[in-house]
Amino acid sequence: MAARNTAISLSEAGPFTDEQRELARTVRDVVAKRADSAAVRAVAESDAGYDTALWSLLCEQIGVAALAVPEEFDGIGTGYFESHLVLEELARGLVPTPMLGSAVICVQALLATGNDEACARILPGIAAGESTAALCWSGFEGYWGSDDLEVGAERSGDQWTLTGDTYYVLDGDRADVLLVAAGTDDGPGLFEVDPAAAGVERTATPAMDPTRPLARVRFSSTPATPLATGAEVLDKVLAIAQVALSGEAVGAADRLLALTVEYTQQRKQFGRAIGSFQALKHRMADLYVLVETARSMSYKAAESLSPVDAATAKAYCAEAFQQVAGEAIQLHGGIAITWEHDAHLYFKRAHGCAQLFGQPREQLHLLESAAGLT
Template sequence: MSVTAVGAFTDEQLELRKTVRALLAKHADPAAVRKAAESERGYDAALWELLCQQVGVAALAIPEEFGGIGATAVETHVVFEELGRTLAPTPMLGSVVLAAQAILASGDTDACERLLPGIAEGTSVAALCWTGAEGSWDTDNVGVTAQGDVLTGSSHFVLDGSYADVLVVAAAVDGVVALFEVDPAQDAVTRRRVPTMDPTRTLAVVEFAGATGRLLTSDGAAALERVREIACVALSAEQVGAAEQALANTVEYSKSRVQFGRPIGSFQALKHRMADLYFLVETARSASYAAVASLAEASESAASDAAVAKVYCSEALQSVTGDSIQLHGGIAITWEHDAQLFFKRAHGSAQLFGQPRAYLTSMKSAAGLTA
């Protein structure tokens, strides 16, 4: 199944969207999202089980020979867009996209056969330990080193790292990045969940003090490049969903908030402002859909389209949520209001997999531009 850049989804994809949206509407309302974010693991295990067992979201991007459904990137894209609407915290991005795709990209058939079926079922959660303390997300700059199969160092900003039962670790071996499978139950592995700007996104620091790993691939840089491309596209879908919902919440509020005897949404200046935000959401959607279409079709422009989606969708969500705060007024900065959660998701997500300016610099360099 495929999708065009303008969003011509198939009937099956539309039904998938409808099913996921209905399930999240029932089990991931704002109160449930807050409760899940404050829990020990940072997500609702019961909701994750429903998504995996009833819909099969974790199995979509995993090949059939490894226990998955073997769908295209488009189906996963649909799921992420719906997850973005609710900000529902799940292991979808950390386990299914980052870790599972890293295992696949390693080309290690034995690891795929052992690890991917559990991830596809949702009974196992994996985490990719990639970046160092500086959070660069470079493919040749990691926080862990390896001597043979012994790993030392620390990985930061690890999605789902505090509770994952499988760790895929990027480690430098004689200056070259490789990927290792590491059992987190070892005494030489310590993990801690860290405070984050976005309470709906669980991040951890994972430390290795002579932990034993199993080599997955000695060409970790190539695997991580592939993973980053897939992750940026998936993240853009989540950002589009969040931006659309944040705008919808703002429009609804403007219809009910009365000032000078009339709803504030009736003032021309605010109409124009929200029209501009609508344009941002729709152009971000176009960039995201173009990127997933390129990814699904293995287009030559897939990497550049993913970078464009990363930059544009990050900036669009930040703009929409920033204006949402202003248009709601003082109530939006209170803990009780959901606008601040969307704002925090926007700024937290923009830093994942590299800041937008890093992609702009890379794209300019590739195009032969210096400014």
């Protein structure tokens, strides 16, 4: 991760405002200075799961957690796209932070509810980087649809309780606020739960990707506050989560490709750098086109936030990242599968991205339905 950057992202060269380019450059500079490979590995093994000092710096000096929070809730109010650029830059270094789960997904979930009271109570703390939130949704099988929720909600008068297990919760074992997707007699809904409430059991779970902290959160007749009902809220949240993940996939794939190109320029065989061989040039050129196509899809989805664009971007970008990771392992040779080299971390992140927020077959099914093919 300390290697020289050999790629130019569209966040620098594309049709963006000067402020957006400066935001991306600033985050990249901070990551380069404060989150090299050794630092990322160290915090991934820590109890916190991420560098709290780095997160405070990103929030206080750059305002990354406040970008998508409206000004009325003490945020910057730029909208989603700027958060997308930040996710891309953080993912280049596989930097563990609460950005994806808390500052993007949970912020957008709260805004989607239209519940001003909850937004006014929760969003200022998230925007300031003083608190974090986690979205509890998927069951053990990893299904993220609104039509089959693992947690059930029961109502007794004005009181609600939740019961069920959720898995693959980003930063779920340490978040200050839990947002829970649960089924009710009137359909799916989104609830707020205090992690200290009775019946909440949170357990950090080992993950293939050590830079992505995940947890299981269990609810047993746990008191909850309803925020919104209706599948449209959860469907919107899922689309945003998939778009966000596509941005991470592009950032990480772009960085891994740059590392691979640099390695092939240094590694010599038969007296020549292996990167000078025509066959390897073709392979890396194909990967470059793949990453740039994925970037275009990701940015298009980040602008529209439509379910169809989200599914397209998530499926394509995750597959592109997996292909880049697989090729990088081969082009690095034997060193790529050693613990000391970073290639295996990107490889694990790539396969984790493909499964999180819906498996590829689910996105393809949605696209088939939208095209009238099913």
